[in-house]
Amino acid sequence: MKRALTFLAFVAVIGILWESLVALGAWREVLLPRPSSILRYLAHAFLDGSLAEAAIVTARRLFMGYAIGIATGLPLGLLTSRFAIARDSIGVVALGLQTLPSVCWVPIALLWFGQTEAAMLFVVVMGTTWSILLATEAGVRSLPPVYLRAARTMGSKGLHTMFRVLLPAALPAIVSGLKQGWAFAWRSLMAAEIFVTILTGFGLGHLLHYGRELHAMDQVLGVMAMIVAVGLLAEQALFGPLERWLRVRWGLLG
Amino acid sequence: MTEVSQELAPVSPSKLTVRGVSKSFPGRSGTVLALDEVDLEVSEGEFVCILGASGCGKSTLLSLVAGLDAADKGEILTDGRPVVGPGRDRMVMFQDAALFPWRTAMGNVLFGLELKPNLDRAARREVATYYLGLVGLSRFAGASIHELSGGMRQRVALARALAPNPSVLLMDEPFAALDAMTREKLYGDLQEIWRKRRKTIVFVTHNVREACVLADRVVLMTPHPGRMRSSFDIELPRPRDINAENIAALARRISKKLEAMGGEGST
Ligand SMILES: Nc1ncnc2c1ncn2[C@@H]1O[C@H](COP(=O)(O)OP(=O)(O)OP(=O)(O)O)[C@@H](O)[C@H]1O
Ligand SMILES: [Mg+2]
Numbered sequence: 001m002k003r004a005l006t007f008l009a010f011v012a013v014i015g016i017l018w019e020s021l022v023a024l025g026a027w028r029e030v031l032l033p034r035p036s037s038i039l040r041y042l043a044h045a046f047l048d049g050s051l052a053e054a055a056i057v058t059a060r061r062l063f064m065g066y067a068i069g070i071a072t073g074l075p076l077g078l079l080t081s082r083f084a085i086a087r088d089s090i091g092v093v094a095l096g097l098q099t100l101p102s103v104c105w106v107p108i109a110l111l112w113f114g115q116t117e118a119a120m121l122f123v124v125v126m127g128t129t130w131s132i133l134l135a136t137e138a139g140v141r142s143l144p145p146v147y148l149r150a151a152r153t154m155g156s157k158g159l160h161t162m163f164r165v166l167l168p169a170a171l172p173a174i175v176s177g178l179k180q181g182w183a184f185a186w187r188s189l190m191a192a193e194i195f196v197t198i199l200t201g202f203g204l205g206h207l208l209h210y211g212r213e214l215h216a217m218d219q220v221l222g223v224m225a226m227i228v229a230v231g232l233l234a235e236q237a238l239f240g241p242l243e244r245w246l247r248v249r250w251g252l253l254g
Numbered sequence: 255m256t257e258v259s260q261e262l263a264p265v266s267p268s269k270l271t272v273r274g275v276s277k278s279f280p281g282r283s284g285t286v287l288a289l290d291e292v293d294l295e296v297s298e299g300e301f302v303c304i305l306g307a308s309g310c311g312k313s314t315l316l317s318l319v320a321g322l323d324a325a326d327k328g329e330i331l332t333d334g335r336p337v338v339g340p341g342r343d344r345m346v347m348f349q350d351a352a353l354f355p356w357r358t359a360m361g362n363v364l365f366g367l368e369l370k371p372n373l374d375r376a377a378r379r380e381v382a383t384y385y386l387g388l389v390g391l392s393r394f395a396g397a398s399i400h401e402l403s404g405g406m407r408q409r410v411a412l413a414r415a416l417a418p419n420p421s422v423l424l425m426d427e428p429f430a431a432l433d434a435m436t437r438e439k440l441y442g443d444l445q446e447i448w449r450k451r452r453k454t455i456v457f458v459t460h461n462v463r464e465a466c467v468l469a470d471r472v473v474l475m476t477p478h479p480g481r482m483r484s485s486f487d488i489e490l491p492r493p494r495d496i497n498a499e500n501i502a503a504l505a506r507r508i509s510k511k512l513e514a515m516g517g518e519g520s521t
Contacts, residue, residue, distance in 0.1 A: 150352040153321075154414075155342055156369055168356040
C-alpha cells in the first residue's frame, strides 16, 4: 500500500512538472503534448467506445495466439525433453527460431496469408511457441531423477509418466516459461498489429499506427499507456492466482 | 515328520536371491566397480540390514533389486523369477523421501494405488487411509509435502511404499537425515509395521546401531570395489531399545569387524 502511494505521488509530481513545462513553452506540443490532453484523448476514446473496441479485438487475438502457442509448445517441449531424436531435430529448430525477433515473421505472414487475421495469429504463434517449448524442455530436464525412479517403481510409464509426473513436477518451471511466452505473445501481437493493416478488426496496435499517420501525438501516447495497462493487468489476472497456488502447494516457489 | 522326509521335502526358495551380481559405472578416473560379484539370500519375512561405508554400492544394489537399473553380470530373482524391471512386488523407500510436492500426503500414497488395476476410487482411498493411519499420519492426509517435518515426510514415504502391498520392501538409509529422537520413534514404528504386515525388508544403512536394532541379520559390505563380507545373525528379542547395553555391545563387535575389513578391503 505504501509502495503504491509512493508510486502515485511520483506520477503526480512528474505529471505536474510536465504540464507546467509545456505551459511555459519548453517544447512544441506536436512532439510531446501535455498530460491533460492525453487524458482528454483517453476519456474521449473511452466514451465513444473506440478504445474498448480496439482493446477487445486485441485481447481476442492475443488469447487465441497464446492458446495455440501453448497447445503446440507444451507438448513439443515434453517430447524434446524425453526423446533425443526430437531434441536433435525440433529442439534445435526451436533454439534457432526463438532468437528471431517476432517482427521478422511479418513479411512471410503477409505473403502466405495476406492481410488477414491468420497472418496476425501466425506472427503471435511463432513468437510464443518456441519460448514455451524451450522453457518446458528445460523444466523437465532439470528435474531430480528420483521423481522418475520413484514413479517407475510404482508402475508408472509412458504417457502416465509424462502427464502425471513430468508435467506436474516441472510445473513451476513451466509456469515461468508460460509467463515469458505471454510477454513474447504480447510483443509479437503489437508488432503484427502495427505492420499488418487489415480491415477486419481494429486493434490497439492499429490505433497506435493511425495516431502516427494523423500526427495525433495525444492518441499515440494515450494508446501506449493503454497498452501498458492491458499488459500489466492481464499478467496479474492470469499469473497472479497461478503463482499463488504454486506457492501454497510447492511451498518454496518465489 | 521323520528326519528323512524333512530332508527330502522341497526347500522353500528364498524370497530374494542375488547371485554373482556385478555393476560398474563409467567415472572420470576410469570405471568404478560399484558391485563386485555380490551374493545375497533373503528369506520370506526376513529383515536384513546391509551395512557399509559411503560409496560401497548399497544404493546401487537396491536399484538393481528394484529393477531400476540392469546388472552387468549375475542374476537377481524374487520368488524364483528373474527381475527384469520395476514391479509392484518390490517397493523402494529412497535415500531422500522423493515425495511428489505437487500432491498432498494422501495424493502421494494414492499414486501407486492409481496404477494398480482392479481398484476403484473408494477402495484406493480406503487403502491409502489405512496406511496413513498405520504410519500415524491420519490427521495430515490433506497436508502439502512442504508443510511436513522430515520425520513425517519419511512416514509418508513409508506409507507410499507399503500401499501397493509389495512383498519386498527396499529401504535406502531412510532415516539418515533425521534427528536421533525422531529416528528412535521410527525404529519402534517400523518394527511394529514389519511385524503387522509381514514384509521382507532389505534395509541399507551405514549406522551400526540402527542395523542392530532393526535386523534379523546384518550383512557387511566393503567399498572399492563393493563386496559382501561376513554376516551376523541377531537373535535379540524384540522390540529392541537402541540405548540398551546388549545392542551397544553388539554394535561394538560389528564396528570392530567392519574396521578390520576396511583395512583389508581398501588397497
Ligand atoms: N549413476 C552413477 N554414475 C557413476 N557412478 C556411480 C553412479 N551411481 C553410483 N556410482 C558410484 O558407485 C559407487 C557406489 O555408489 P552407491 O551410491 O551405490 O553407494 P552407497 O553405498 O549407496 O553410498 P552412500 O552411503 O553414500 O549412499 C560409488 O563409488 C559411486 O561413485
Ligand atoms: Mg546410497
